[in-house]
Amino acid sequence: MSKLRVAVAGASGRMGKMLIEAILASEDMELAGALDVAASVAIGTDAGLSAGKATGVLITSDLATGLKDAQFLIDFTRPEGTLHHLAYCAEHGIRMVIGTTGFDDAGKARIAELAQKTGVVFAPNMSVGVNVTLKLLEMAARSFSHGYDIEIVEAHHRHKVDAPSGTALKMGEVIANAIGRDLNEVGVFAREGVTGERDPSSIGFATIRGGDIVGDHTVLFAGIGERVEITHKSSSRVTYAHGSLRAVRYLQEKQSGLFDMFDVLGLKAL
Template sequence: MTVKITIFGASGRMGTAIANVAEGDEAVAVVSAGADVLIDFSAPAGLTAHLDAAVAARTPIVIGTTGLTADHQAAIDAAAKSVAVLQAANMSLGVNILAHLVRETAVRLGPEWDIEIVEMHHRHKADAPSGTGLLLGRAVAEGRHVSLDDVSDRNRDGMTGPRTEGHIGFAVMRGGSVAGDHQVVFAGEGERIELGHRAESRVIFAQGAVKAAIWLAGKPAGRYTMDDVLGLA
């Protein structure tokens, strides 16, 4: 069966990449109406309208838009009561496997291990830390059973004093055409573990989005993640 998808933000960088991937995949077809699954890679400002459209049409929706607020998350929760919603800060299969490994590592290492998240994206990236950086931060926080908001260090400048035990540090770089580099560093006394991922092309995000759409087609109402797609949930 061919899964029909409609892409919100189809003229953007990610929308174009998804359309190109779909064109070479016989399992999916891009349509302007009558979709089996909607894919939103537009902008935060359009998310509420797209969720309303999904609910009105009783059509599952994949959300890859980042930079969302608490109000956006509440709107997603509300929509998920009526339709299947899969939200991911990063659709790359590799990044989601990385988040799983990071969570498992955080479970097994105590607070004496310092954790830093380093990321770099292209110069046009608007949000910082990126959605992927926060995804990895939440994976660490979940592994340690803490709230990321309570232990996140994002603005270091000047005489900040010694590092606070148990906190998660973020370092953000922007420049050039980098699709996305992420590294999670677990630093202990005398040893260091580094888990990372480098995106060499935007195509990997598009491939993940298409895979997610195929998986989501026909699913009952509820909230889903890429962990569900990968069988990690």
């Protein structure tokens, strides 16, 4: 059986290097391309350099060159770059796994539009554990919809540029949908000064940035006389890489359509 030909965007970044290492270690995939911004000092170098392997795949900023042999592209970059990559992939039949966060509503709508032309898995977190946690939150929220205050606390490294994290927002969306609320209406993203009593229908968010924290998320259901906390902690980005490879495998049979990690992991049927 021929191997799946996978390219990586943001190849010189922390996540890009982890993805390349995971692809090189897999038995059913091969690295077919590596993209980065034109200003990157890594342009023209071998994509396997950080993993100590010579791949013959050079990092480039040119989409036509970087994707000429690719069937799939994995992208954990920035919204504007990801949308540019997706438009190219949609026109050339390249399926895409998107782990980029920070999209506004217009960006999400554009992804849905382009997914009509090519298969896309789009999720704010590719970790298998995080997505199982999302399913647990959906189930818990239905039982804690009345009499419990819901707060989401997330922590990431000092270099993360968006807040709250895409995973925290996804947690809020899953909980809000489960209990019949609209996160755009009930989400509270900042508190300062005399805020008054807490609105019992609200879902609060708190953000921590510091050091090299890979990603911690806790959802607190606080009632009278008890509280329940559901927590997921990442100690390595490798879990995001392994989840991304599972998403690539899922897209083998999907020529078009928009999917998420619940589809990949079969969690929607639960």
